[in-house]
Amino acid sequence: MNGVCHRDISLENILVDESTKALVIDLGMCIRIPYNSRSGIPEEVVDVSMGTLRKLIYPQGQCGKPNYISPEILANIEPFDGFAVDIWAAAIVLFIMLVGLPPFELASHDDPRFRLISRGGLHQLIEQWQRPISPDAIDLLQNMLNENPRDRLSLFQVMDHPWCRAV
């Protein structure tokens, strides 16, 4: 068991071997996620092997490629969830695969396309660009790209999403 957050997921950091297997590389930004101890003492930290719920992580600085950095890592103020930042980057990977372009330059309100998606307008962006994708794909991307990590899909919800479950 690993309990590791990659923090630098991108299309450049996924290599493909001769049998079309995708392999993630560049673990230089990886961090080990802290987990709650079973003792009930809230400050106590253990690793993933105790089978407990993970903790949020104090800000660790901005990292990752500009297109892929989540808003909370960019802001670098609040404790973040190690899973949620990788989910965000995975959404950018999926967006680029489906649309052929990154959704925005930076997950910042200075970026008009980020503002549009934060308002729930991902479908409008897709219409403007005239690169149609399925309604399920739009729904999945919009909910993975929720600015507030509280509202972002969990890994479970992503895997359980109709777009991912379609055969």
Next chain:
Amino acid sequence: MNASDLSLTHLQNTAASHDELLNFGTPALPTNFPDPLFSAVTRVNASVHNPSTGETAVVTNVFYEVRSDGMPPSRAYWIGRKLKRAIYGCVRSCTVLRVREGGWNGPHGNSFWEITPEMAAVKIIDLSLVRKFRGKHIEDPLKEVAAMQFLCRNGAQPNVLPCWDLFKDDRYIYLCMPFCSSGELFGIVERSGRFEEPVARFWFGQLLNVSQIVNNFDAQHLLRNRILLLI
């Protein structure tokens, strides 16, 4: 802790909301990876046989593990072209060699090698640059090798590039990995413009598999059994 308890907590971790994490415990700093373990290495001129042409030649820049038991290494690496520059050095392709039958003369003798079909990529990290940039750059190559070795400690993970060998000598760290002949997924997307949805799903599924590995969560298994688990 039995396997089903762990599966259940993996499920909980995978499904947990931000608020649950916030309410359950206080935030913390990340924990450290165990220090990486480096093997001893030697870099030699070696006699290499090419089975497909029948030729044998002495080549430079072959390196391999010096095992303390004196046995031959499972792979030797013949350094080839530069694939990529990195902050602390570069990544080069390598031809993987093995000892020819009866060709082993000890780790410091002149052994006889032959070419295998296997290719490797080796990240060569210059230790003088590591010392120079220590603490000045967010990317720490020693952390990368520690993370890679940690993730490989129970064997290769399905969608994380594994580490075959990790060596250190006076000047360099050598991080040896399989060579991925199809390059970056980025290049494949770029050449296609964009993917049809089933193609994107194929790659995205593998990326989710990484999340499972990185968090060690057997999602497909649990998704199949989730109703059982949740009752």
